[in-house]
Amino acid sequence: MSGLLHLGPAPTRPDPALWRDLRDVPSSVLADVTRDVRAAGHPLAMVAPRAPFIGPAVTVEAGSLAQWRALESVQPGDVLVIASDGRRDCAEFGAVFAAIAQARGVAAIITDGLLRDRAEIAELSMPVLAAGSHPASPFDPSPGRVNLPVMLLGLTVRPGDLVAGDADGIVVIPVESLGKLADRLPAQKAKEAALQKAIADGQMPDALIAGLARIPVQPAP
Structure with missing residues (x-):
């Protein structure tokens, strides 16, 4: 089964002291500070209203196995970014996956794909953003990628990039741009x-x- 996965190195997470104060800054303000900050909105939407979040990205692309493998490497405060490659015939994850991610301290889950168990996920305290919902089981036997750069709604997200989000959508902040942003x-x-x-x-x-x-x-x- 390990042959189905392409694993990148563990992300280098920036010192929280460099970005902790950004948690309460609206995504609309962050998006206007510098063009280095990239933004995405519709069709992303929060499953239920939640407080703004920010954290280093752990990236996943395709493959159900890859998503579960990513849960082994997350650290409290990480943001799981799941790129769907445009898949619309099933969900990317459901309530069990989201609940485990929350229990492991994940700050938020973002996918440009679909999810299922929307009602149950809405009861979690963790922010979850998706492009919609689908009842089919999130099974995908194709090769998956963990902690490698992914494309999400036209944005390149690298492991360790900071991802912030709120009701408007998300922004991706390259680590090397933190100084300019500050x-x-x-x-x-x-x-x-x-x-x-x-x-x-x-x-x-x-x-x-x-x-x-x-x-x-x-x-x-």
Whole structure:
């Protein structure tokens, strides 16, 4: 059975001190700080509303065996990223898998595929994002990959990359971009706060209005 798996090395997880404070930053703010941060939304959706999360990625691609093997290597705080390769004829996992992942301290599970046992998964405290649901058993005998780069909704996710998410979707933060993100984030947060205050005070900033006015408009027929 081991021949069905392509295993990469254990991910190098960045020091939590470098990213712990990002947990409460909305994905929309992180996505606007630098183009190094890549984002994905629809069709990803949380099974049930949960608090924002962030953690280093443990990546899985194809193969039911690969998903279970990945559970052997997770550490508390990891985010399981399961790429489906576009499969839509079965679920990628169900409630048993998700419950074990939660028990092992996984911060979240993300798949661009489908899941089953939605009602049971919705009762877990762990955030779970998927593209939809399907009742068929998550069986796939094809070769699987664990802790190797995967493609998820057009994003390359590498083992150890930071993945953050909330109700809007997810962002992928390359480890080598953490320094740039940390340097630029205060300015972005200040900009967002100033805009929100101006709106709350009933004073839409002139610069924003002028910028919106320059957006091309298609005349109505």
